[in-house]
Amino acid sequence: MITVFADQHLYEIASFLPDSVDLILFDPAEGLPGDLHRAQGLLIRTVNAVNARTLPEIPGSLSFIGTGSSGTDHVDRDYLEQHGVAFADAAGCNARSVAEYIATSLLIWSEREQIPLENRSVGIVGVGHAGFQVQKILDELDWNIQTVGYDPPRDRRETSFRSATLNELLNTDILTFHTPLTTAGDHPTFHWLDEEKLSDHSFELVINTARGGIVEEQALLEAQQEGSVPYYILDVWENEPEINPRPAQKAYLKTPHIAGYSIQAKLNASQYVADALLAHFNLDPKKQRPDHSLQQVDEPVDHFNDLAELMEELHPIGTYEAELLRILRNNPHIRGRLFNKLRAEFPLRHEFSHIRLPDSYFERFPVLKNLGFRIQVR
Template sequence: MIHVSADQNLYKIEELIPPQTELNLYNPSDGIPDLNQADALLLRTVTHLTADTFPNPPKNLRFIGTGSSGTDHLDNEYLEEKGITLASANGCNARAVAEYVMTSILLWREKEQPDESFGSVGVIGVGKAGSAVVELLTNFGIDCVQYDPPRAEREPDFSSVSLQEVLNCDILTFHVPLNRKGNYSTFHWLDEEKLKGRSYKLIINAARGGVINELALMKYYVEGDIQDYILDVWEDEPDFNTEVAKHAFIATPHIAGYSEQAKVNATKLVCDQLAKFFNLASGPVHYEIPERAEDLAHIQYDLTKLITRLHPILGYDKALRDLSGRPDKKVLFRNLRNEWPYRFEYPSLKIRKELLEEFPELKKLGVKATD
């Protein structure tokens, strides 16, 4: 029997954990659990494991899986030196993040420049999430360029545009990991030096807090060089900068990748890797998410009203702004992430056929017609 300690907030963990395991759930708010009996630890981004926070890993602990695409909360080199195999849910939320970006751009255009084109979009970081963003932008016929020098270095078939080409775009959207060292450091990648002398319609960060220098971003927004910005991630998360949030077109509490499908994918990916690592005969656990028909009243809709019925982005935005000035905003920020129900991704939603015909943008997002 394999003993597994898992974050209680890993979605559907009890349904998706392989049956040949003994599962112990822990509350991450209480810190790192007692792992003296654990063979494996499954966690989320709220748990940081480094030489300082986790100085003496028990010898029996052989596997750590994170239910997230990124691993910047883990000191990978340190943990691997301790003989621990690491696994992540890389790509689990790619579609959800892409939908967040496309939803944001559509809402921004509807409000700020309904009669103008989107302009060109520079996608910075073209891994699984960035690639999903490119796919959706292409569905909408939006001109976009792809910037990812490390991927171009790894993959001869991938071509990255130059730094100047991507910085010349009208809109920038970020999908890179947070790296503080190495040849491709992304910490404060977008800083005052890159912003100076340029103008942008919109800047979106749905990657990691710290990829953009938030104070420089706000400065150039106030000075008029940046028309709008949208932030889902924050430098000192969960202690987000309320002044930066106040000026944002949309500000959300790190939920771009939060969907029913993404959360199931995340837990399933780490559980499948756990099963493979420990040679569990049961193999992957199957879990199916049904489609959902949205019962939309027969009222006069515009695109903004429809989108915000299907995607809770503006609800999160309002909730985050309501935290400004609250002494317990860090706790409430986490609560927004943990307690709101997950949305369904667009391809799993169905609405009336006449609405799809009236608003073809929804069809491009993947929404289907009810039977």
């Protein structure tokens, strides 16, 4: 039997591990467990960094660390490799959820501001798992949205992929970010969208759901004041969880790093890291996996005034925003702790393909079918 410490908020993680694993859950708010010498494996989330400062002495027993997230900037992978610790992430686990957040945000913005999405160009910075799904869902809207994928590192790796040029990207109407946060290499992404780029180009809308710091918040604020970026939407923040209230208050939509949060994405994340852990220790996976029923919506469609109001009912983006604003306004001394608490404890949503709607919804809002919602079967 092996002992594994796991973040207690890794969704249903126990359901993915067999009895041959002694699973010990820990509270990430209290930092990494102090008795890791007992463990062979450690499963974390983005709220706990792993590096020479947070884990200065890696126990000899610990041979595997996994993170239930698609990003890995909170883990010093070179440090783990130097100490012979295997590492796995959950890349791609939440790609569809992120794409649905982008589509929801765009539809709410378009409807409320009376800015049609038809014939708009959307620049996608980073065309990995999430960026590809964003491109896919925008193409499926069938509104002649031109997607411009910018990913020079992938262009270099894959002969079948062609990245847009920087000039092509910076001449789009809308920018959305889906790239890791990096500070080194040929294409560092830290403060990629900075004062220099924003002073030379204007965008109707900027969205960042990737990592805080890819977009320079102060430069974005100044661009908004000058009118070159009238709207921006942020789900990720510099210095998270101690976020700056000013850029948050000025954001068109603001949420607490939850774009990738859905029941399906969380199940994917737990399964990916659990499978990697079991493969590392040559253990058989658990045969019975968790199953979740579909969400049925029965409220009459006439209850909703417009598509934006309906989308806020089907996706909790508005509720997340209200809770985040409450934290920023009323809790200056503990807002970081409450930010993480909101992320960890807010009820998860279903992805669109797991939501069943009456026929009348599709008759009034045909775009719902393009988004992947399904018709109820009576």
